[in-house]
Amino acid sequence: xxxxxxxxxLDVGTTKVCTVIAAESAEGFQILGVxxxxxxxxxxxxxxxxxxxxxxxxxxxxxxxxxxxxDDLHDATVGIAGNHIFCFNSSGVVPCKGxxxxxxxxxxxxxxxxxxxxxxxxxxxxxIPQEFKVDNTSGIKDPVGMCGTRLEVYVHIVxxxxxxxxxxxxxxxxxxxxxxxxxxxxxxxxxxxxxxxEKELGVALIDIGGGTTDLAVWKDGALVHSQIIPLGGNHxxxxxxxxxxxxxxxxxxxxxxxxxxxxxxxxxxxHVSVQGLTGTRAKEVPLTAVAEVxxxxxxxxxxxxxxxIADKNLATLITGGYVITGGGAxxxxxxxxxxxxxxxxxxxxxxxxIGGIGNVMQDPKFSTVLGLLLDSTQQxxxxxxxSHKSDSADESDFMGRIGSSFKNVFKDLF
Ligand SMILES: Nc1ncnc2c1ncn2[C@@H]1O[C@H](COP(=O)(O)OP(=O)(O)OP(=O)(O)O)[C@@H](O)[C@H]1O
Ligand SMILES: [Mg+2]
Numbered sequence: 001x002x003x004x005x006x007x008x009x010l011d012v013g014t015t016k017v018c019t020v021i022a023a024e025s026a027e028g029f030q031i032l033g034v035x036x037x038x039x040x041x042x043x044x045x046x047x048x049x050x051x052x053x054x055x056x057x058x059x060x061x062x063x064x065x066x067x068x069x070x071d072d073l074h075d076a077t078v079g080i081a082g083n084h085i086f087c088f089n090s091s092g093v094v095p096c097k098g099x100x101x102x103x104x105x106x107x108x109x110x111x112x113x114x115x116x117x118x119x120x121x122x123x124x125x126x127x128i129p130q131e132f133k134v135d136n137t138s139g140i141k142d143p144v145g146m147c148g149t150r151l152e153v154y155v156h157i158v159x160x161x162x163x164x165x166x167x168x169x170x171x172x173x174x175x176x177x178x179x180x181x182x183x184x185x186x187x188x189x190x191x192x193x194x195x196x197x198e199k200e201l202g203v204a205l206i207d208i209g210g211g212t213t214d215l216a217v218w219k220d221g222a223l224v225h226s227q228i229i230p231l232g233g234n235h236x237x238x239x240x241x242x243x244x245x246x247x248x249x250x251x252x253x254x255x256x257x258x259x260x261x262x263x264x265x266x267x268x269x270x271h272v273s274v275q276g277l278t279g280t281r282a283k284e285v286p287l288t289a290v291a292e293v294x295x296x297x298x299x300x301x302x303x304x305x306x307x308x309i310a311d312k313n314l315a316t317l318i319t320g321g322y323v324i325t326g327g328g329a330x331x332x333x334x335x336x337x338x339x340x341x342x343x344x345x346x347x348x349x350x351x352x353x354i355g356g357i358g359n360v361m362q363d364p365k366f367s368t369v370l371g372l373l374l375d376s377t378q379q380x381x382x383x384x385x386x387s388h389k390s391d392s393a394d395e396s397d398f399m400g401r402i403g404s405s406f407k408n409v410f411k412d413l414f
Pocket of ligand 1: 233252366
């Protein structure tokens with residue numbers, strides 16, 4: 001009987017909740033089930049209605065369970081965003097007593113870097129080492145085993161508001177899963193979309209979701225900046241609805257079917273048929289008018305990104321340019337407009353193929369959930385099942401492992 005790790009990734013987005021169930025074995029990943037359900041209950045990436053969010057999560061999980069033919073799931077790796085997220089860089093330094101730097105020294109120096117004043121309503125979600133410095137040698141990725149007397153670390157710290165983190169945890173738990181790992185969404189998207197070469201060279205990932213646009217800037221293989229911008233695809237749709245005086249769902253349809261952000265790339269002869277309020281006659285709108293509305297919003301979004309990059313002095317680090325992902329990246333002309341506004345090369349980022357499910361998941365809207373899945377493999381305590389069913393011995397062993405796993409994962413949170 002083959003033993004497989006069954007992993008669950010859960011992306012609770014503003015427009016959709018996506019669940020991926022995968023089996024990890026010696027041969028690699030196999031995606032067993034996918035569930036994607038419209039999300040109700042979130043605003044700008046944060047939970048605003050517990051019941052509606054729970055229902056959306058449940059529906060997404062159930063869909064994935066049916067496809068996978070698995071009923072007993074326990075843990076999930078969950079993504080988090082929302083404009084309550086605040087990230088900053090910090091550093092720490094410790095003296096090293098022994099001849100060689102040990103893993104314990106590394107833990108100590110990371111603890112020292114964490115010792116910054118964080119407001120009482122915030123929790124630390126991630127402390128991500130950027131580089132270590134041993135005595136006067138900088139740029140070290142792994143200092144264990146090196147000789148030195150002084151160990152320094154530079155870290156990127158991600159924090160979020162405790163009540164909002166707890167709301168997300170509560171929703172996932174009420175939907176029947178344990179969130180054993182919580183990962184910032186743009187970190188997850190970077191994992192599935194960016195290559196190590198790109199992260200080494202220096203790139204900025206822009207994940208345009210429904211409610212937020214998430215930014216992650218990488219240089220020398222390390223995360224140097226991350227930020228959640230409270231502007232997303234929904235704003236593009238709203239603009240179109242207001243400008244064309246049409247209902248939101250009709251604006252969404254036009255955006256997805258005919259959306260374009262560069263008026264000069266839109267054929268001036270093409271007109272789009274739009275339906276106003278029920279009972280009114282459909283009207284023909286030039287495609288260039290659609291492009292002007294969407295283009296103005298896209299330009300505003302990229303200008304916000306540009307201002308952040310300038311404010312944080314990151315422009316010189318982004319040698320490789322911008323990689324745009326998330327469902328909102330699919331509007332025609334977006335990469336060209338980004339290149340023009342941000343004055344660096346830009347491209348649309350697709351998640352790389354994993355799990356043998358073919359092209360279905362090769363969509364920028366699945367970048368986050370696939371990144372969460374890739375990150376969930378780093379968990380020591382994924383669910384162990386035999387042929388997709390736990391026997392009682394496995395069950396008690398599993399419960400034991402959950403205990404320590406849960407404490408470890410949440411020691412930063414609570
Ligand atoms: N083909 C398409 N063309 C244009 N826009 C699209 C397309 N497909 C999806 N979108 C837009 O992408 C957005 C949703 O993206 P995504 O699924 O990445 O968001 P989310 O993860 O639910 O939200 P968030 O990350 O903000 O919480 C919506 O605004 C939707 O209109
Ligand atoms: Mg998203």
